[in-house]
Amino acid sequence: xxxxxxxxxxxxxxxxxxxxxxxxxxxxxxxxxxxxxxxxxxxxxxxxxxxxxxxxxxxxxxxxxxxxxxxxxxxxxxxxxxxxxxxxxxxxxxxxxxxxxxxxxxxxxxxxxxxxxxxxxxxxxxxxxxxxxxxxxxxxxxxxxxxxxxxxxxxxxxxxxxxxxxxxxxxxxxxxxxxxxxxxxxxxxxxxxxxxxxxxxxxxxxxxxxxxxxxxxxxxxxxxxxxxxxxxxxxxxxxxxxxxxxxxxxxxxxxxxxxxxxxxxxxxxxxxxxxxxxxxxxxxxxxxxxxxxxxxxxxxxxxxxxxxxxxxxxxxxxxxxxxxxxxxxxxxxxxxxxxxxxxxxxxxxxx
Numbered sequence: 001x002x003x004x005x006x007x008x009x010x011x012x013x014x015x016x017x018x019x020x021x022x023x024x025x026x027x028x029x030x031x032x033x034x035x036x037x038x039x040x041x042x043x044x045x046x047x048x049x050x051x052x053x054x055x056x057x058x059x060x061x062x063x064x065x066x067x068x069x070x071x072x073x074x075x076x077x078x079x080x081x082x083x084x085x086x087x088x089x090x091x092x093x094x095x096x097x098x099x100x101x102x103x104x105x106x107x108x109x110x111x112x113x114x115x116x117x118x119x120x121x122x123x124x125x126x127x128x129x130x131x132x133x134x135x136x137x138x139x140x141x142x143x144x145x146x147x148x149x150x151x152x153x154x155x156x157x158x159x160x161x162x163x164x165x166x167x168x169x170x171x172x173x174x175x176x177x178x179x180x181x182x183x184x185x186x187x188x189x190x191x192x193x194x195x196x197x198x199x200x201x202x203x204x205x206x207x208x209x210x211x212x213x214x215x216x217x218x219x220x221x222x223x224x225x226x227x228x229x230x231x232x233x234x235x236x237x238x239x240x241x242x243x244x245x246x247x248x249x250x251x252x253x254x255x256x257x258x259x260x261x262x263x264x265x266x267x268x269x270x271x272x273x274x275x276x277x278x279x280x281x282x283x284x285x286x287x288x289x290x291x292x293x294x295x296x297x298x299x300x301x302x303x304x305x306x307x308x309x310x311x312x313x314x315x316x317x318x319x320x321x322x323x324x325x326x327x328x329x330x331x332x333x334x335x336x337x338x339x340x341x342x343x344x345x346x347x348x349x350x351x
Contacts, residue, residue: 151175218248229257238265246273259288268298290337
C-alpha cells in the first residue's frame with residue numbers, strides 16, 4: 001500500500017516537476033511575448049508618429065496645393081479677363097478695319113471711275129495731240145520747204161524727212177536752196193539732187209561740209225553737166241574742204257559761178273588750190289571769196305592768176321583789199337564786196 005502511494009507520489013512529483021518546467025517555459029515564452037509586445041507597441045507608436053507626421057505633412061501640402069491652386073486659378077482668371085478684353089478690343093479693331101476697308105473700297109471705286117474718266121479724257125487729248133502734231137508737222141514741213149515756180153528752199157530738214165522732200169522737186173525746179181542743215185542730211189539731199197538733170201543752181205547756206213562729205217560731194221559734181229552756179233556760203237566750208245573741192249572742179253565743164261562768200265574758215269592756205277583751179281578750169285567765169293579770212297597777200301595771188309586765165313571774168317574779194325589791188329589794173333575783173341550779208345539770200349534766182 002505504501003509502495004503504491006510512494007509510486008503515486010513519485011508520479012505526482014514527476015508531473016509537478018513537468019508542470020513547473022512547462023510553467024517555466026511558458027513564463028519564458030510569456031516574457032518573450034511581452035518583450036515582443038513591448039517592441040511591437042514601440043514600433044506601433046513610432047508608426048503612429050510617422051503617420052501623424054505624414055498627416056501633418058499631407059495637411060500642409062494640401063494647404064500649399066490649395067493656396068497654389070487658388071493662386072493659379074486667380075492668375076488664370078486674370079488672364080481670361082485680359083484675354084476677354086483683348087478679344088473685345090480685337091473685335092472692335094476688326095470692325096473698325098472692316099469699316100475702313102469698306103471706305104477704301106468705296107474710295108477705290110471712286111478713283112477707278114475717275115481713272116476711267118481720265119483715261120477717256122486722255123485718249124481724247126491724245127487724239128487732239130495727234131491732230132495738233134499732224135498740223136504742226138504740216139506747218140513745219142511748210143516752213144521747211146518752200147516751193148516756187150522755178151526754185152525750192154529747204155530749211156533745217158531732218159534725215160527722216162529727206163525721201164519725202166525729194167519727191168517735192170519737179171522738173172521745173174532749177175534752183176535749190178539748202179539752209180541750216182547738217183552734213184549728214186545735206187548728203188541725203190544733195191547727192192540725189194546732183195543726179196537730177198534739171199538743177200542748174202545750188203545755194204548751200206550754214207551747212208558744214210565735213211571732210212568725208214566734201215570729198216563725196218566734189219566727186220559727184222566734178223563731172224556734173226547741169227549745175228552752173230554753186231554757192232557754198234556762211235561757214236559751210238573751210239580750207240581743207242576748198243582744197244578738195246578745187247581739185248575736183250579743175251576739169252568740170254559746166255560750172256560758171258562759184259561762191260565761197262562768208263566762209264570765215266577759208267584762209268590763204270587754200271589760195272594755191274584756187275589759183276590752180278583758175279588756171280585749169282575753162283568754164284568758170286565768177287569766183288566770189290569775199291568775207292572770208294584770206295589776207296591781202298592771198299588776194300593778190302588770186303588777182304595775179306586772172307592774167308593767165310582770160311576766160312575768168314571776175315573774182316570778188318573784200319573792199320579792204322582794194323587799195324593794194326588797184327595797181328594791178330585788172331578793172332572790172334576784180335570786184336569788191338561791200339555787203340555784210342550773203343547777197344544771194346536777198347535776191348531771187350534766175351530762171
